[in-house]
Amino acid sequence: MRRRLLFVLLAPACLSLPACRGGPAPVSTPAVAPVAPSEVVFYDNSGGIRDSLRVVVRDESTLREFWESATSTQLAPPPMPAVDFGREMVLVIGAGRMTPADQLQVDSVGVRDEPTSGGGRQRVLEAVVRTIQGCQEFNADAYPVVFLRVQRFDGTVRFTERRDQSAGCDPTSLFGQVDARAGRRRPA
DSSP: OOHHHHHHHHHHHHHHHHHHTSSOOOOOOOOOOOOOOOEEEEEEBBBSSSSSEEEEEHHHHHHHHHHHHTTTOOOSSOOOOOOOOTTTEEEEEEEEEBBBTTEEEEEEEEEEEEETTSSEEEEEEEEEEEEEEOOOOOSSOBBOOHHHHHOOSSSSEEEEEEEEOOEEEEEEEESOOOOOOOOTEEEO
């Protein structure tokens, strides 16, 4: 008797489950496919570029402009790297004012598909940029900048930001520390 009652109650629910889906399964966004090769051609924190910026460089004259700015504080600037702009481009990533203990790195660069507002799909180059806050042991300014050579991509380029703290830091030293240079509290 109990089995029959259970069957009568559950049978309609089981039969209606396929109808509840209402269409095809949702399309999942594929993971970022790496673009190979990518190469850091320059990293410096001496202050040639003091702004926080994310720039895609697709021609030599623009690269020269950023290169001269980035290396302007060096006594013996390195030569500008050779870039085949028919096949490659350069991502210039600046962090703005930080300390020498802070770091700027590009975790990955890859191409992925994403939906458009019109219902279609487009391929996008995505660079994942990580800013790592150091232990605030240095009372000096640094302006990290990275030049990254990647395979040329003529579509949309997106920069995804990540923030971390260096391992082993005293948490009380990272938050609410007074910045003596500016007379204000440092942001977390």
